[in-house]
Amino acid sequence: MTATTEILRPASYVYGTWHTAPDGQTLHDAVYGRPIAVISSEGVDFAEALRYGREVGGPALRKLTFHTRARMLRALATYLLERKEDYYQLSLLTGATRRDGWVDIEGGIGTLFNYASMARRDLPDERFLPEGKVERLGKGGTFVGRHLLVPREGVAVQINAYNFPVWGMLEKLAPAFIAGMPSLVKPAPQTAYLTERVVRDIIASGLLPEGSLQLVTGDPGDLLDHLEEQDMVAFTGSAATAQKLRVHPNIVARNVPFNTEADSLNASVLGLTVRPEDPEFALYVREVAREMTGKAGQKCTAIRRAIVPRDRVEEVVAALRAELSKVTVGDPARDDVRMGALVSTEQRERVRATLDALKAETSVVIGGEERELLGGDREKGAFLDPTLLLCESPLTARGPHELEAFGPVATLLPYDTLEEAAHLSKMGRGSLAGSIVTYDRAEATELVMGMASSHGRLLILNRDDAKESTGHGSPLPQLLHGGPGRAGGGAELAGLAGVKHHMNKVAVQADPTTLAAITHEYVPGAEVREDVIHPFRKTFDEIQVGDSLLTHRRTVTEADIVNFAALTGDHFYAHVDEIGAKEGIFGKRVAHGYFLISAAAGQFVWPAPGPVLANYGLENLRFVEPVGIGDTIRTRLTCKRKIRKDLRPGETRPTGVVEWHAEITNQRDELVATYDILTLVERAPDASDDLTA
Missing domain, CATH: 3.40.605.10 (Aldehyde Dehydrogenase; Chain A, domain 1)
Structure with missing residues (x-):
């Protein structure tokens, strides 16, 4: 109690x-x-x-x-x-x-x-957050632009x-x-x-x-x-209240x-191919029952419409009756109670009124009689037993697609074809969440394509993902929580999209050096700083954005290409077949792209031990021009940005990630390859580091 x-x-x-x-x-x-x-x-x-x-x-x-x-x-x-x-x-x-x-x-x-x-x-x-790539706005490269996000x-x-x-x-x-x-x-x-x-x-x-x-x-x-103009409103509640506000x-x-996340008439579809003996049938029944009774049905993502094949209605009703019979109702403080009460008696009366309106086009197939109450007060408390309705003509009915009983109530809607099932799901005029239960990938694909335009999130549930699935109604921080139409047309969560929603996007246009100074990121064409000290000999704290190294030159030979092919096993015809290469798009034998990256590393890497601890990754690789036998390459390596890393539990060596922009050019100063390298670099401890952890 x-x-x-x-x-x-x-x-x-x-x-x-x-x-x-x-x-x-x-x-x-x-x-x-x-x-x-x-x-x-x-x-x-x-x-x-x-x-x-x-x-x-x-x-x-x-x-x-x-x-x-x-x-x-x-x-x-x-x-x-x-x-x-x-x-x-x-x-x-x-x-x-x-x-x-x-x-x-x-x-x-x-x-x-x-x-x-x-x-x-x-x-x-x-x-602030730089977003997207730097856009070159002039032919000479002295006028560029980029988007920034600020609070x-x-x-x-x-x-x-x-x-x-x-x-x-x-x-x-x-x-x-x-x-x-x-x-x-x-x-x-x-x-x-x-x-x-x-x-x-x-x-x-x-x-x-x-x-x-x-x-x-x-x-x-x-x-x-x-x-005022810089303020924002995020509303969660009924669609009617959202419209007024x-x-x-x-x-x-x-x-x-104004962002809205409104209650919606969410649907779950049981695939045509699912048979009662399939794992997906039991998954569907369990999911509908759980969504009906979790929070006593008071969830904006709960299943309100269970869309099932017409020839499976009786079997679904029987299975749901068995599943819902296990749901004990009463005082939620008791260990033997699985469903508590609605939030208030006022809310219970609203649900009862909506339920009565729904009965004009449906029949009650489960519920209608009061269950034994395990604690609590039937009159003063806000209890309402799970109720399942059946609408025999869902294509012509209006109530199930317009009226939401915000409690432990759902309506079964029979269908005959997948196209009809998708149409029924969209008759709710926009939903936060929908689910599809099937093991047939073609069936799942057809339903997703048919339902996607009216949903913010779709779960495909089957035997393969059931163990890890968070279920039909659980919003996840990484994914969108919102939906079109009746669901409000808004968006919450969705990972970093939720953060960006609270920021203003501004396009900044400038010369490369000024833009680099503003964004704290190197911009191609910006001024660089060259030092007698090799950049790989500097700690994370010493290296600065714009620090740059222009390497010595190297002429590519036939031996380079042959040896690289033998070392890697990459005998692609454009590198080793003289006749095939001449007939190819380059008209001659060319060096492997990955040889160029390896050769460039040999040009800029400092071989002795130092602050650089490891190569952390490579991003944004593009091969721009072919390099043939006799061409000469050199590399410019420039510090693009720095990312301080926190110490993880058990770590005692403070580090940061330095992102370097690499440009490989030929003897005509033409760009032949460009990419970004991430290196793990030692840094000095600071106040936020716990070296005793």
Whole structure:
């Protein structure tokens, strides 16, 4: 039995202080209906909160590099993970089971870890992000351009739904924080007490710069009236509410970016080729049942429409009846309960009303009778038993494709052809997530191509990926969470795309040397610095972007080509067959491309031990012109950029990666090959290194 005698008073954290109102809305726990919290935002100055974010949080974040922010985010994730049991206890009051809470709490914290890792791995240790290649804008090479991404100088206002009070906040906070943009979090009131507890710990940790996170519990008041052009809004909730907020006069007038992730009528398709004895049949039944009952069906990605072959309907119903009969309902604090309650009795009544409307075009095939309740209060609590409907004529029905019962409810839709199945999935007018269960690759391909335009994410589930699959409804930090049409037309997560969404793209046009100075990356054609000290004799700290070495010359001989062919076993005719080569595209024998790279290494490598520890990789290789017998080559090696590496556990030798731009030219100064080399280089220890780890 969940137990709490204390009435919680979730506060707002704005302009550096905790703000609690004396009166407000009373919240009840979802299981027994007891009053548990009073929530209000009365007295909050929303204009001041936004100003504080812009003038305090924003500047503090923009002083930091991506890597520094990532280290802060990782430290915060570790800090929150140590306190997760406190969050689980509060989560029980929302009606969530331990498994439901795991997705919300540890899933949210895991998103922080993921974004911290992505930022350290894929972003530079800078306050801005160069994007794409350098574009040559003039024939002489003195006028070039490149795109840069910089943080927006506003506040990311994040309006979250009630169903994931932890994950919903952290999955928006993570990319905004990495981008360098402060967040103002507005959770849904029903579960705001859990969000507030997590925010209270975040503020107490002192790990984030002041002003980078603010929280408003209770009513949002006139918050949207005070938004400015550099601000952003990210909304998660119902499609109807999203439509109202999107056309708010101030949002429209100031062209404030508005990202929506709305509830959608997600579908799962069972392939025509799947038979009841196949592993995929059991996978489909298990997935539908899990999506119906996880979080008591209160997930924006849950399966609302189960699209199955018409001749498999009876078998699917029988299998789902058996699977759902195992689902025990009651107090989520009990170990023997698999499904808890909806978030509130008000939400339960909304689901019942939608269910009644759906019955006009469907029949109930599972449900309708109250199950035994294992703890909790049937009347005061917000319990609703799993219900499966069947729509015999899904192509002409409207309700299943328009009405969403945001609870443990799904509708079976029979189909006859794959084209019809894809069409049914698209009748929901846009979905966050869809799934296809089949082992037939041709069938999967046809369904993906038929469904892709109306979905943000598609899972193909079969016996090969079932063990590792995260399931139909689980958003992943690396992949898009969003969808077209009814789903909102927005995009969250998607790896670094979520970070870039919070940044402004600007095209910078300049001469190569100036552009290199701005971006801290060497640009071909920019001025270089040549030194009597070989660049491979310099440590990571000593080497500078633009340091360059122009090597001695080497004439390519027939012996070079023959010996390289013998050493590698590469006897391609263009290198070793005089007659075949003359008839080929070059008209003569040419050197192996990989011989040129090897020869260039022999020209620029410093042979003695030194700071350069290893070759870390080679990227962007292009062979531009052929090199024949008697041609003379030389190489220019220039430091393109530097990437500091953190010490990993067990490492005691600090290092960084130096990226070098290599250009091989011939005796006519024509470019014959270009590529980038990554070397692991020793660096001096600094304050962030823990040499005792």
